[in-house]
Amino acid sequence: MVELDYFYDPLxxxxxxxxxxxxxxxxxxxxxxxAGGLMIGANRQPVNDALRxxxxxxxxxxxxxxxxxxxxxxxxxxxxxxxxxxxxxPPIRAVLAAESLGGDALAMLRRLQQAxxxxxxxxxxxxxxxxxxxxxxxxxxxxxxxxAVNASSTAAHIQAARREMMRLSLRGYPSLxxxxxxxxxxxTVGPYLGKPDAFAAHLGALIGSKAQNxxxxxxxxxxxxxxx
Numbered sequence: 001m002v003e004l005d006y007f008y009d010p011l012x013x014x015x016x017x018x019x020x021x022x023x024x025x026x027x028x029x030x031x032x033x034x035a036g037g038l039m040i041g042a043n044r045q046p047v048n049d050a051l052r053x054x055x056x057x058x059x060x061x062x063x064x065x066x067x068x069x070x071x072x073x074x075x076x077x078x079x080x081x082x083x084x085x086x087x088x089x090p091p092i093r094a095v096l097a098a099e100s101l102g103g104d105a106l107a108m109l110r111r112l113q114q115a116x117x118x119x120x121x122x123x124x125x126x127x128x129x130x131x132x133x134x135x136x137x138x139x140x141x142x143x144x145x146x147x148a149v150n151a152s153s154t155a156a157h158i159q160a161a162r163r164e165m166m167r168l169s170l171r172g173y174p175s176l177x178x179x180x181x182x183x184x185x186x187x188t189v190g191p192y193l194g195k196p197d198a199f200a201a202h203l204g205a206l207i208g209s210k211a212q213n214x215x216x217x218x219x220x221x222x223x224x225x226x227x228x
Contacts, residue, residue, distance in 0.1 A: 002207055003030040004187070007165055007175040008109070009038035010091035010123065013058050014220050015174045016113045017066040017193055024196035025176075026106060028203055033105050035092040036165060036173055037158040045086040052079040059117075061220075066194040073120030087124040090147075091116075093154045094129040097146040103138050111136060178206055190220075 004025050008015045025031055045051055056079070059070050078084060091112045098108035111132050115121035121128050126147065133143040168177055168186060176187035185206055192199035 001179070001181060003032060003179045004203075005032045005034055005164070005177040005179060007034045007036055007161055007170060007173055007177075009036055009088050009173045010095070010109060010112050011039050011086050011088050011116070012173040013055065013062050013117075016117050017062040017068050018174045018189060019068065019110060019113060020066070020194075020196040021189065021192055021199045022106065022174075023110070024200045025203060028200060028207075031106060033095060033099075033109060034161040034164065035088070035095065035158055036161045037088050037092065038173060039086050039088040040158065044088075047079060047081055047084040047086065051086070055079070069118055071118040071120060074117050077120035078116070078122070079120075081120075081122070084122050085124055089154060089158075090124045090126065090129060092158065093147055093150050094123075094133065094143075096150050096154060096157060097143055098133060098136070098138060100146050100150065101138055101142055103133070103136060107136055108133065178203065180207060 006022055006025075022031060039045055056075065059075075062068060063070055094112065095105050095108050099105040112123050112129075115128070115132055116123050121132075123129065123132075126144065129147070130140050130144050134140045164177075165175060168175075168184060170177070170186065174189060176189060178185040178187050187203070187206065192202060
C-alpha cells in the first residue's frame with residue numbers, strides 16, 4: 001500500500017505553488033489531506049495594508065518559481081478589502097465537509113485556492129464556501145448542514161495533523177510524507193516546485209526503491225510565524 005500524506009493550509013501561498021505537484025501525485029496514489037491550521041484563533045489575519053505588503057512579495061516569488069497564477073481580483077481586490085479576514089478554519093472545514101459528503105477533497109481544496117488567489121473571493125465566508133461547493137456538484141443545503149456538523153471535529157483534525165508533523169519533524173506547510181507499506185518517508189518538495197513531471201518521477205523512484213529520502217529540502221514554507 002502506497003499513499004501520500006499532504007500537510008497543508010488553504011491560505012498557505014507555497015501550498016498553492018505546490019498544487020500542481022499534488023495533482024500529479026494523485027495520479028499515482030491516494031493523497032490524504034492533513035490540514036494544520038496556519039491562520040486560526042489568534043493567528044487569524046484581518047486584511048490591511050501591512051498584510052498586503054507582507055504577502056505580495058511572497059506571492060510574486062511563488063508565481064515566478066512555479067508559474068501559478070495570481071489574479072488582479074486578489075492583489076487589488078481581496079488584499080485591499082479591509083472588511084475581509086484570513087481565517088483558515090472555515091475553508092479547512094469546507095474540505096472536510098466535501099469529503100464527508102462523498103466529494104473530492106482535493107478538488108475542493110484546488111477550488112478554494114483558485115477562488116482565493118485568482119478570483120479574490122472571501123473563502124472564510126459560509127455563503128462563498130457553499131457556492132464553491134455547489135460548483136463542484138455538491139448539494140448546497142447538505143453542504144451547509146455538514147459544515148455545522150464538522151464544527152467540532154475540525155479542531156481535532158487540525159490537532160492530529162500538528163501532532164503528526166511534530167512526530168515527523170516536518171517544518172511547515174507544505175510538507176509531504178510518503179507511506180510505503182506502513183513506513184514513512186518524508187518527501188522533498190523544493191527542487192520540484194514548478195516541475196510536476198520531475199516530481200512524479202521522484203515519487204516513482206522512492207516507491208521503487210523504498211529508500212529513505214536523504215535529500216535536503218530547502219523549499220520555502222509557511223508556519224504561523226510567517227513564510228520563508
